[in-house]
Amino acid sequence: MAACTALEPMTIARADEDAAQEFARVVENHRLQIFRFLLASTRDVDLAETLTQECFLKAHRNWGSFRGESSAMTWLMRIAINLQKDHWRNRRLQFWRQTRTNAVDLDEASEWLPSGESSQEQRLLARERVAQVWRAVEELSARQRTVFLLRYVEELELSEIAQTTGLSEGTVKAHLSRALARVRAEMGGQR
Amino acid sequence: MNDELDKKSRASEPAAQEALDPVLQQALNDFKASVHAWSEAEFNRPRTMRQIVVRRTWRLAAGWSLAGLLLAGTISGGLYERHENQLRAEAAAQAAAQQRELAAQQARKQEQKEEEILASVDTAVSREVPKALEPLAALSDDADSQQQQQ
Numbered sequence: 001m002a003a004c005t006a007l008e009p010m011t012i013a014r015a016d017e018d019a020a021q022e023f024a025r026v027v028e029n030h031r032l033q034i035f036r037f038l039l040a041s042t043r044d045v046d047l048a049e050t051l052t053q054e055c056f057l058k059a060h061r062n063w064g065s066f067r068g069e070s071s072a073m074t075w076l077m078r079i080a081i082n083l084q085k086d087h088w089r090n091r092r093l094q095f096w097r098q099t100r101t102n103a104v105d106l107d108e109a110s111e112w113l114p115s116g117e118s119s120q121e122q123r124l125l126a127r128e129r130v131a132q133v134w135r136a137v138e139e140l141s142a143r144q145r146t147v148f149l150l151r152y153v154e155e156l157e158l159s160e161i162a163q164t165t166g167l168s169e170g171t172v173k174a175h176l177s178r179a180l181a182r183v184r185a186e187m188g189g190q191r
Numbered sequence: 192m193n194d195e196l197d198k199k200s201r202a203s204e205p206a207a208q209e210a211l212d213p214v215l216q217q218a219l220n221d222f223k224a225s226v227h228a229w230s231e232a233e234f235n236r237p238r239t240m241r242q243i244v245v246r247r248t249w250r251l252a253a254g255w256s257l258a259g260l261l262l263a264g265t266i267s268g269g270l271y272e273r274h275e276n277q278l279r280a281e282a283a284a285q286a287a288a289q290q291r292e293l294a295a296q297q298a299r300k301q302e303q304k305e306e307e308i309l310a311s312v313d314t315a316v317s318r319e320v321p322k323a324l325e326p327l328a329a330l331s332d333d334a335d336s337q338q339q340q341q
Contacts, residue, residue, distance in 0.1 A: 036230035045233050112229035113221070126221045133222040152219045153226050180215070187218060 077164045106134045136186035148179035
């Protein structure tokens with residue numbers, strides 16, 4: 001019994017250490033993904049960085065309550081989406097800050113292309129296509145944009161998107177269809 | 192609302208996982224590649240804490256400066272107004288005192304004038320002998336001289 005009580009603090013310390021290591025791994029594995037999603041959602045580098053940090057801070061505080069019912073990525077993405085919602089809600093209330101935004105414009109966002117061996121003409125065409133998609137994304141509702149980005153940038157499965165957003169799979173499909181219709185319309189097809 | 196959307200989507204919307212036409216697929220691939228390239232560039236951009244701290248410090252300093260300016264403006268405005276009020280009150284008091292002095296002087300002058308008039312009237316009255324009593328005076332003079340002779 002005495003040995004058991006002596007071992008208890010060590011066991012707790014070890015468990016804490018393991019949890020910290022596990023969380024560090026989660027941060028390492030998912031930080032870029034969360035940042036990318038927030039960057040694509042806001043087009044604001046500073047804001048995306050801040051929200052990413054807040055997301056992991058919140059995750060760290062609640063790491064003990066994470067039971068692994070969903071994947072860590074889904075859990076983190078849900079936190080990120082909620083933080084983003086809170087941010088915009090607070091910003092709406094802070095009317096004096098509404099005019100100030102660091103979001104880059106669509107043309108600037110479209111200039112980013114992976115460095116490949118494609119020709120100049122192909123790069124121009126790709127840039128134009130990217131700009132069209134950005135323009136369509138700009139017009140989407142917040143929920144449609146979230147679903148669209150999770151599907152076509154983060155390549156999540158419909159079930160994962162449903163888990164992340166708290167919507168049903170059918171609703172996710174509906175949002176995706178409408179988002180795609182918007183992209184098609186922007187590209188000159190039928191809405 | 193979500194259920195309605197769900198039903199609608201099942202009834203009328205094409206499935207999200209439908210085969211996308213090649214142009215749309217290409218556009219989505221380019222978009223994904225672009226977002227990945229951008230986020231990776233920003234994520235790996237060497238960013239010293241100094242930059243962030245400096246930027247935030249500037250914002251903070253600008254905010255505090257503005258607040259300080261507003262406060263200083265309010266206080267100095269109040270003090271200026273108070274000082275102006277004091278000056279105005281002093282000037283008004285001075286003007287009132289001057290007016291009082293002037294009025295007193297005028298009153299004194301008026302009084303003096305009246306006294307002078309009264310005095311001159313008194314002198315004039317005392318000097319003048321009424322002509323109607325003149326013969327009587329002469330008589331009294333004659334009677335006096337006769338008594339003295341007797």
